[in-house]
Amino acid sequence: MKHPQVDSHTASANLAEVAATLARVIPALHEHEFPQIFTQALMDLTGAEDGTLLWFRSDHLPQVAYNEPRTDGAESTLDAYLQGAFLLDPFYRAAGIDGLRGIFALGDLAPEGFRDSEYFSTWYPLTGFNDECGVLLSLPDGFLHCALTTMATDRFFTAEQLKTIADAFPAIEALAQSHWANAPQFNPIQPQIRQQLNGALATFGSSLLTRREREVVEHVLLGNSTRRIAEKLGVSAETIKLHRKHAYSKLDISSQGELFHLFMDCIFSIPQDYNQDPLIAYQQSR
Incomplete structure (x- = not known):
């Protein structure tokens, strides 16, 4: 800074x-x-x-x-x-x-x-x-x-x-x-929850979406603009819009708001030690 x-x-x-x-x-x-x-x-x-x-x-x-x-x-x-x-x-x-x-x-x-x-x-x-x-x-x-x-x-x-x-x-x-410095440490045999949740973000939608569509969805969730996503992935803004449109269609949503709430619902529904696409656990829980 x-x-x-x-x-x-x-x-x-x-x-x-x-x-x-x-x-x-x-x-x-x-x-x-x-x-x-x-x-x-x-x-x-x-x-x-x-x-x-x-x-x-x-x-x-x-x-x-x-x-x-x-x-x-x-x-x-x-x-x-x-x-x-x-x-x-x-x-x-x-x-x-x-x-x-x-x-x-x-x-x-x-x-x-x-x-x-x-x-x-x-x-x-x-x-x-x-x-x-x-x-x-x-x-x-x-x-x-x-x-x-x-x-x-x-x-x-x-x-x-x-x-x-x-x-x-x-x-x-x-x-x-x-x-x-002397705070009690977590029990090392407890599940690595943050690692699991980071994995959930990285795999969200992978059971339905192409690799590129999943990457676009992750960048959208993290708050990146269309222009910034295009720069990160080395493609045009129109290509990003097309990937996003296809991803939303496959996820049966129509807006960034619905994407955010779908992701949060999936995060809250995954069981302990789950390491697959959180969409699968979410769909099974409904």
């Missing part, structure tokens, strides 16, 4: 703010209230109005380490997110698939067309979020994703706010690693 230059007075003020904030966090290390104080500190440093700390341990489903209580009556989407919708989240894919760490704005990670995707239009209006950034931190057994959001329609994270966290990132990550 590129950041603008800041003058020495601003840099000094930012350093003082970071030091004062971390001074509130350090005494809570290894205490029950640490996740809340840690999340609130990151909210204060970025001006975020909402914060959720998600813990991706080993290869298992994410857990909520801390969730800022909602007071505006907005509908919670966390349950569906934790059970499988996280697969389409740009922040999860950056940290869990690509191994990125640091602070990122949504625009840094989301593919072209993401704000027009069904995932975005289903998720973000329900939550009431306007802008989002994520702090992605390494842990010995996985990673943390601190999702920070603004709620007001005219509130966006500034480059200066993101730079404040970026500059303090080594200290922030060290605090998280120290607190969670």
